[in-house]
Amino acid sequence: MQRRTFLTTLGATAAATTTPAFFGFSPSIGSPDAFTDFALAADDIDTFRDGYPGFVLRYEDADHRDSLEEWLEETETARIHRDLELVNMLAVNMSWADAGRTTTFGIDRYSGGLNDLEYLEYAAADAFLERPEYFEPSDLASQSDVDHGLGIGERLLTTSFGTDSTPDYDGLAFDGDAPTARLREARTLVQAGDSVLEEIDTSSVRVCVADTGVNDRWIYEDGEGESRISPESTDFTGGSDETGVDAVADGDGHGDWVSACILADHDEGHYTGFAPAAELIAAKTLGDDGSGSIADIVAGIELAIDTHADVLCMSLGSPQWAEPIADALADAWDAGVFPVAAVGNDRFATTFVAHPSSSEYAVGINATNVPDSGDRDDTQLSYFGNVGPHPGTQDFSDGESADAKPALAAPGMNIEIDPVGTLSGTSMAAPMVAGAAAVLAAEGYDNETILERLTDCAYPVENFGVTEAEHGLLDVDAALRGYEYEDSQEDVRNDGAEARDRFNRALSATRGGFW
Known part of the structure; x- marks a missing residue:
């Protein structure tokens, strides 16, 4: 797979706005070429x-x-x-x-x-990474609660790049813009309503979810009452790599929500997922506290390869580049797996997309609301979703993350799934796209074609900047039909979205990026 024009960067958790002070290097003699920069950074990294x-x-x-x-x-x-x-x-x-x-x-x-x-x-x-902090319905912020908080130097520099040092919030969704939406309403917004999905048999598809696990619920059963959770599901967090449905029980709820979004087969269609007949391979790579080591996350990616998964969903990450994860994702791509990752929920601090959505071989997803009107032209991007273009600095990627942006946007604000709850975050948007990928896989498309269809057939929304969702809003029906809209996301941007794009590029430049 070529390095895409949207070059994904960092994927899913928060960090400081600048590289923490302990990431300095002590004087050295000799050649430490065997060690990555992150390995050399400091002994007090966990x-x-x-x-x-x-x-x-x-x-x-x-x-x-x-x-x-x-x-x-x-x-x-x-x-x-x-x-x-x-x-x-x-x-x-x-x-x-x-x-x-x-x-x-x-x-x-x-x-x-x-x-x-x-x-x-x-x-x-x-190192140990964590899932992004998700939001309960009462946790979403109002516009008055957020501020980029740029330093004097950054304010001066962004202004020197020809843009205001305060981003334009018009077109972003805050707490008052995110009414609770059931999963069917979220699917319908991205043209994956019941009429689109009802003729598609996803029983041949295997989806690997690398997360905090999954709970053995009836929504993951097939028509005969047998669990669709694979016995190959594995808990990588306990040291003994136990397998089976019971081994991957989710004490956090995050992975259970993500899995339900993709695979739930609910008696009420309001809560049925994108691929309600697919097999779930649960890779418990994060413990019930939401953290997991790089090696355990790589083991989850390896499980996706070993079990011939069609799709891998990763609602996890770090502000720092992890070379083993990036390399494992490249191997997964070569093996035919389609990896999707959340971009992170820290726009007003770390700002730029988190790893592993920064990898060339993962598709980074931003979150949107589901507007009251139900009209996708009214869709707004979440205020919290991380953006691009990543400067490629301060994350130990040696420039590998440079220019990374979210590829697509999908609903991720106040989405209700019974019986797992109502949550917000880019973690909730990533499984929407993973579900769409599973639908395309069921139609026989390989990962290269799935990528082309999801990005080429995305729906352009005037409220979106290209640094926020480069190709636009997920459109499952268009992807299935291979229909490409005449206008690109860049073509339809309104003034607020254009202003935020200028701001994001200028801010990236102040941190070492060159656009």
């Missing part, structure tokens, strides 16, 4: 297991796997805690001394250790 820092090691190919394992066995401290053979990775914990770094008088020296392994592509930090 990567520790059994008292030692955790790393995800990517080797070149299977021929070098045995050599790496033999080398690890010869060290004093290294322990393998996750084998990720399908994506050429091992997750280990080991001392910095065995890894090849020593520190004397505050000066780091790199010699030997992982640096000597020519077949090792990199050693990345096995």
